Amino acid sequence: MKYELSQRFYFEAAHTLRRKIDSEGSLRIHGHTYHAEVTIAGKPDPESGMMMDLAFLRQEVEKVREKLDHHFLDEVPGIGPATLENLCAFIYNDLKATLPNIHCIKIERPASGDTCCLLPNED
Numbered sequence: 429m430k431y432e433l434s435q436r437f438y439f440e441a442a443h444t445l446r447r448k449i450d451s452e453g454s455l456r457i458h459g460h461t462y463h464a465e466v467t468i469a470g471k472p473d474p475e476s477g478m479m480m481d482l483a484f485l486r487q488e489v490e491k492v493r494e495k496l497d498h499h500f501l502d503e504v505p506g507i508g509p510a511t512l513e514n515l516c517a518f519i520y521n522d523l524k525a526t527l528p529n530i531h532c533i534k535i536e537r538p539a540s541g542d543t544c545c546l547l548p549n550e551d
Contacts, residue, residue, distance in 0.1 A: 432531055433479050434467040435489045439497035443510035457500070460537050464493075464519060469531035485527070492522045512537070512544035520546055 442459035466489050472479045496518075501510035507518045516533045524530060533546040 443501035463536040465534040467532040470529045516546035
């Protein structure tokens with residue numbers, strides 16, 4: 429059997445964005461509440477019964493959350509334009525060394541109904 433284990437978090441951040449539609453508001457500094465979820469997949473260790481200690485998963489997720497929460501995303505190295513896709517990639521790249529079995533990184537902006545999911549092991 430294979431399991432998925434997830435940790436959710438949220439962060440508040442501001443950014444600008446150059447785009448062709450709704451560009452006037454996007455060019456000005458504005459902020460969002462982002463909800464993110466990191467999901468790992470695998471098999472539990474037969475001895476501990478855990479795929480990963482949730483305390484370790486929360487610890488690693490907190491490290492990346494601190495890089496994003498209450499920051500101006502345009503100035504965070506490694507994000508590029510602060511799109512949902514780039515935020516997913518940033519979180520994945522930040523965590524992949526310590527969480528090699530990442531199955532999905534999901535970012536949502538509930539207020540606008542937008543969601544993006546990065547599935548790193550799919551082509």
